[in-house]
Amino acid sequence: MAVTETQIVELVDAFYAKIRADSVLGPVFDRAIAPESWPVHLAKMYDFWSSVMLTTGRYKGNPLGTHFKVEGLQPEMFARWLGLFNATAGELFPPEIAEDFRVKSERIAESLKLGLFFRPELGLMIRPSS
C-alpha cells in the first residue's frame, strides 16, 4: 500500500505543528524560519517526502548543507525529532505506512547526523557560502 500525496501533506502539516509547539525543537525552527516563510518550508517538505516515498524527484535541495547553517542544532535533537515524526505517522497512518516512514526517516536522520557531527569536514565541501 503506497502513501498518497494528500497523506504526505497531512503528515508534514501535523508534524511541523508538533515541532513548532515543542519546547526544545520549536525555538530552533523559530530562529531559522520567519513566520511568513513557513508555507515555503512546508511546500519544500511536501516535495522532499514525495521524492523519498514516491520517488517523484520533486525535491531539489541540499539537506546536509542546509542543516550546517541551522543555529543551535545538537546531535541529541535527532531522537526527539524522530520521536515526534513517528508519533505523527503512527496517529495518521496504518502500521505498514507508518513503518515505511519510520525506516526512511531514521536512515536519513542518521546520515545527516553523521555528516554534521562526525564528518564535519564535509561542511567545507558542501556548506553553502552565504
Ligand code: HEM
Ligand atoms: C534535530 C533534528 C532537526 C532539526 C532541528 C532540523 C531543523 C531544520 C530547519 C530549522 C530547517 C530550515 C532551514 C532553513 O530553511 O534555513 C530544516 C530544513 C530541512 N530539514 Fe531539517 N531538521 C532536523 C532533522 C531533519 C531530518 C531528520 C530530516 C529528514 C528526514 C530533515 C529534513 C529537512 C529538509 C529536507 C529541509 C529543507 C532543506 C532545504 O532547504 O532544501 N530535517 N531543518
